[in-house]
Amino acid sequence: MKIFSAEQLYEADRITCEKQQISSTDLMERAAGQIFNWLNTRMQGAQVPIHIFCGIGNNGGDGLALGRMLINHGYKVEVYIANFTDKRSKCFLINYGRIKDVTKNWPKLMSGPDDFPEIHPDDIIVDALFGIGLTRAIEGWVKELVLHLNSSPAFKLAIDIPSGLSANGPVLDPEGVVRANHTLTFQTPKMAFFLPKSGQFVPYFEALDIGLDPQYLIETKPMASIVLKPEVKSFYRQRNKYSHKGDYGHLLMAGGNQGQMGAMVLSSQAALRTGCGLLTVHVPKCGLDILQTAVPEAMAQPDLEELTISDIPVNWSPTTVAVGMGMGTKAETAEAIKTLFAQTEQPMVIDADALNLISEHQNMFDSIPQGSILTPHPGELKRLVGEWTDDYDKIERVKQLCEKHQLIILVKGANTLVIGPGLIKINSTGNPGMATAGSGDVLSGMIGSLLAQGYEPIIAAIMGVYLHGSAGNMAATELGFEAVTASEISSRISESFLELFREEAPPQNSGSKE
Ligand SMILES: NC(=O)C1=CN([C@@H]2O[C@H](COP(=O)(O)OP(=O)(O)OC[C@H]3O[C@@H](n4cnc5c(N)ncnc54)[C@H](OP(=O)(O)O)[C@@H]3O)[C@@H](O)[C@H]2O)[C@@H](O)CC1
Ligand SMILES: [K+]
Structure with missing residues (x-):
């Protein structure tokens, strides 16, 4: 709409x-x-x-x-x-x-x-x-x-x-x-x-x-448009009966540091539930057992360092990368991200501490692969674009950054905005229960997974945000706002896909916000 x-x-x-x-x-x-x-x-x-x-x-x-x-x-x-x-x-x-x-x-x-x-x-x-x-x-x-x-x-x-x-x-x-x-x-x-x-x-x-x-x-x-179910449904690509896991992309997810490995667990589970064929998780050595135990479906690639990320090898050509969740902002991690950007051409998902590092080293903007999706929470966004005076100033700053570097940036909120060059999409799903730790890690995993499966970056972002909100709505309906956790959102990703194809009751309230 x-x-x-x-x-x-x-x-x-x-x-x-x-x-x-x-x-x-x-x-x-x-x-x-x-x-x-x-x-x-x-x-x-x-x-x-x-x-x-x-x-x-x-x-x-x-x-x-x-x-x-x-x-x-x-x-x-x-x-x-x-x-x-x-x-x-x-x-x-x-x-x-x-x-x-x-x-x-x-x-x-x-x-x-x-x-x-x-x-x-x-x-x-x-x-x-x-x-x-x-x-x-x-x-x-x-x-x-x-x-x-x-x-x-x-x-x-x-x-x-x-x-x-x-x-x-x-x-x-x-x-x-x-x-x-x-x-x-x-x-x-x-x-x-x-x-x-x-x-x-x-x-x-x-x-x-x-x-x-x-x-x-x-x-x-x-000036913008609202993303509703029919649009997301139209993006969905049916699976071919004769397809195999190699057809659904190999996502490399890099992040985690001591005490924040949960972010990577949440992202990994969400990515797999969103359908990528293969997932390799790059974590500091201390996270290896955690990841392999919590997410047995994922392959793990240990960093050279015990506690932090210092290199992210991509010489095996993953389909795409999602980076930053619970990663920390050490100097060696900044170097690893710079090298990753230099070695990667395809769009990737950039989240959390990877964004904080970019904010600290603004020259990194120039090397972010075009079409990449940045998923900052409000604090990270402020560090990226500076203090805004009002909602429209915020949108304008984000728009300029998107145009300048050909990026897609999420403005998270009650109605998350997906802003790309020349376009603003307003998400219609989600609820206040989703304002909870790890919710953003789930989202990044979902978007990374869609990107790995070959969805265009803008479509992966729009779909990911919509399905994430839809999963959150189902969690809130069953549990109430307070009990919604990131894991509960993640465990309803399957429902959010199924809901896309559920028959609608005849519309009563054409533009209701709820
Ligand atoms: N377009 C459509 O599709 C259709 C539109 N329709 C209807 O028209 C509405 C828009 O009507 P509208 O343009 O006459 O404006 P509206 O808001 O009624 O008032 C403007 C007046 O208020 C004044 N004024 C402004 N701010 C002020 C302030 N703070 N304090 C004091 N005065 C202030 C302003 O004065 P000025 O700024 O020029 O000095 C001007 O005199 C729209 O919302 C919808 O309801 C439908 O009927 C059909 C289809
Ligand atoms: K009025």
């Missing part, structure tokens, strides 16, 4: 009106009609007071049109207008006129806190103050209005986007954002819904189809 910027959505709006020969007020009628249908289906005429708070732009226009439709169907509605300026959009004015035609209870013009209504906890609040046209933080008494709404326990439904959030810009003032329980967004979700600082304001959303021009939506390059 594509994510468009506010600018692209305005353009889609314009082209739709032009091609379908409708006015923007007609489009607003369609949009408000979808919100009305959603509410009406759930409320079935219930006489719960609905308070609709409108701004003076088109988001306010949506609120007015919705108010009229609800009144026409006998609902108990109060409409309020935040009258903080004389400015009004054309569609707002048209709908302001239309609502006055259907009720004597005209919208109440609010010009300060004295006009704020009392809201009963069981009432419903509809937030139509600002939509994607927000250009600055909400200030003055309008911010007080937002605080007033947020102080109410009443259910809050945001139209298009919670007021105070920018569709694709940083959060300007976290206090001045409506804490909506649910957001009904038009056509496609907004970027803000998926990034940590703004996504917290959008616990649930649904995208309502308002019939924007399909050609525009198909042909326009989005």
